[in-house]
Structures are given as C-alpha cells and as structure tokens.
C-alpha cells in the first residue's frame with residue numbers, strides 16, 4: 567500500500583470510488599472533483615494498492631475555524647496556508663472497508679497538517695460516525711448544521727495539532 571497526495575490525473579479513480587461510497591444526491595460530482603483537484607491536489611490523501619485507489623480523504627484549507635457545506639463545493643475558498651485543514655470527504659469502497667485504511671489516511675492528513683503549520687483538522691459527520699472519528703482523535707463540538715444534501719444534522723468534530731508538532735506555514739508535500 568502506498569499513501570500519496572493527488573494530481574488531476576486521479577480524477578477518474580477518485581470519482582469512481584466516490585460513486586461506490588455515496589448515493590448520487592450526496593456524492594461529489596466529477597465536475598466538483600475536477601475543480602477541487604485542480605485547486606488543491608495536495609489536500610487529497612490517497613491510499614493505493616498498486617495503481618488501484620482503495621481509499622481517500624480530502625478537503626480544503628482555510629482560515630475559517632468552522633466547516634460549512636459551501637466548502638465542499640467552492641474550491642475558491644481554499645487558502646493553501648490557511649490555519650485549518652477541513653476534511654470534506656472520507657471514502658473507502660465496500661470491498662476494502664474495516665482494514666484501517668481511512669484511519670491511516672486521517673492520521674497522514676494530521677501529520678501533514680502539523681508539518682504545514684496548521685492548527686488542526688475539522689470535519690462534519692452524522693451521529694453514527696462520532697465514535698469512529700473520536701477514536702481517531704477528533705472531539706465532538708456538537709451540532710453545527712443541517713445538511714442540504716439529506717436534511718440530517720451534522721456534528722462538527724475537531725482535532726488540534728499538538729503545539730510541539732506545528733512548525734511554520736511552509737507547505738511540505740507529503741511524499742512517502
């Protein structure tokens with residue numbers, strides 16, 4: 567398994583994994599991924615088995631401390647050296663679930679966010695996912711908004727980068 571950040575060449579595989587993970591009304595469209603991959607490819611973390619994409623995590627960076635659904639769709643809101651790394655999607659197709667892949671990618675995003683000088687990671691999730699993200703290190707901050715996609719409430723969860731790990735705001739590409 568390898569973990570790397572993305573390029574626009576990953577558009578097909580990212581879109582196809584998304585369609586295996588989310589119903590059509592909730593899934594990011596191919597156009598949305600194209601815009602986001604062009605604007606912030608270094609903020610997509612991909613796990614690959616050979617050339618096959620088996621899990622990914624993505625989201626823009628911003629100086630705003632709270633997540634909103636507009637951040638999922640508006641790539642222009644990305645600020646590369648923004649203080650917070652948002653996590654707008656976490657995807658593992660059914661055949662590869664429960665092997666710890668999403669957890670490893672979230673941990674990689676945490677390490678990269680720390681090295682990039684960010685204050686931490688922020689995501690929004692439904693009630694059922696709170697224990698999982700808490701087990702990765704996120705803290706539930708309570709209900710933040712009702713999703714325009716499914717009408718269900720979303721909790722905001724945050725992980726603070728330990729101060730000792732935060733360096734500066736220089737971008738360090740994740741290569742491993």
Ligand SMILES: CC(C)(COP(=O)(O)OP(=O)(O)OC[C@H]1O[C@@H](n2cnc3c(N)ncnc32)[C@H](O)[C@@H]1OP(=O)(O)O)[C@@H](O)C(=O)NCCC(=O)NCCS
Nearest residue numbers: 587656657658659663664665666667668669691694695698
């Ligand atoms: C959630 C998801 C990304 C997890 O990917 P993964 O690579 O299997 O994650 P990990 O192996 O690190 O962890 C698996 C854990 O996820 C949790 N989990 C996954 N789906 C869950 C659900 N619907 N409700 C509650 N917990 C869930 C479980 O706690 C599971 O733990 P287990 O091993 O005890 O069963 C994957 O199931 C997925 O793509 N689901 C559909 C899209 C989605 O809901 N994304 C998250 C939106 S916030």
